[in-house]
Amino acid sequence: MRDPLLRLAGYISENGLKNTPQRRRIAEVFFRSGKHLSTEELYDMVRGPEYGIGQATVYRTLKLLCRAGLAKEHHFGDHTARYEPLDEAAHHDHLICTGCGKNVEIVDEDIERHQELLAARNGFLLTSHRMVLYGLCAGCTAKKQADPDALSSSADYTLR
Amino acid sequence: MRDPLLRLAGYISENGLKNTPQRRRIAEVFFRSGKHLSTEELYDMVRGPEYGIGQATVYRTLKLLCRAGLAKEHHFGDHTARYEPLDEAAHHDHLICTGCGKNVEIVDEDIERHQELLAARNGFLLTSHRMVLYGLCAGCTAKKQADPDALSSSADYTLR
DNA sequence: CTTGTTGCAAAGGATTTGCACGGCT
DNA sequence: AGCCGTGCAAATCCTTTGCAACAAG
DSSP: OOOHHHHHHHHHHTTOOOOOOOHHHHHHHHHOOOEEEEEHHHHHHHHEEEEEEEHHHHHHHHHHHTTTTSSSOOOSSSSSOEEEESSOOOOOOEETTTOOOEEEEEEEEEEHHHHHHHHHHTTOOEEEEEEEEEEEEEHHHHHHHHOTTTTTTOOOOOOO | OOOOHHHHHHHHHHHHHHHHHHHEEEEEHHHHHHHEEEEEHHHHOOBBBBBBHHHHHHHHHHHHHHHHTTEEOOOOSSSOOOEEEEOOSOEEEEEEETTTTOOOEEEOHHHHHHHHHHHHTTOOOOEEEEEEEEEEHHHHOOOOOOOOOOOOSSSSOOOO
């Protein structure tokens, strides 16, 4: 069962919850469209002339998706939570350009292995992790050479 | 010049700022005491019968320390920012027990190297990163075997 | 003296929650 | 019918800011 919408429906019925049009609509938009959406961005995408969906419902549904294991919450360094669809088994980390905000998903088997090792070495049972690399992408590096002060305006990554 | 208080004084004078008793007091407590303090925790430690320090000053001073390169802000998953003293050259990552909140600092040269590599492979110039591993420490693993529901109450790591 | 700093309280932004109503099961 | 979910607005939580008084350089 690959389709996240079906998986959601499964989670809902299994837990005595209810499959409402709002949840369907939010999940549909969320899974179809880009990654790393903030609640507000999703809220804007989800609401339309024919849909009257409240902010609170978007918040609540996103948290539901997390509980269901279908989404993951991130805090990258801008000042809101961002959510990404979770493809299960498709784990990845993030490489973010502090100049333009570009967000690249990356994986490295070696690193993952080392993480397990490190945890074990400390007596820990690793359950999850997050790794975010911050830097300047090729474009922004070039731009910065041309004019060293050109970048500061765009994203403002406080590096949380 | 190893002493962070001296380094702070240096940063202050070099930048035309002012060395106030509040800043001294906050920095002193911050550097002396434990790691990963929240603003509120530090606020409580800093204020005393003889000191009348406002929350805002604690916030402002912590941000100053970050700007000075003497502290680093983290968001681990409880719902506030946490700050840790930065020993310069003593970079490390974190291994957190989601059961009891224990926070172990770790480093691994291999991982650091791989991160550089990964960034470079994507055309990025790596400027910083953060990596947090979440898991169960030995103690909590044992505790959980005894009573699987025993842990949920303590920390509530939403895994941000 | 000049300018940065402080404390307080008010403002802000993101997220949560109480409540009455409406809609799944 | 019963109970979960929704929208709205009010409430919270954390953090920032405006401002007048103060103090460091």
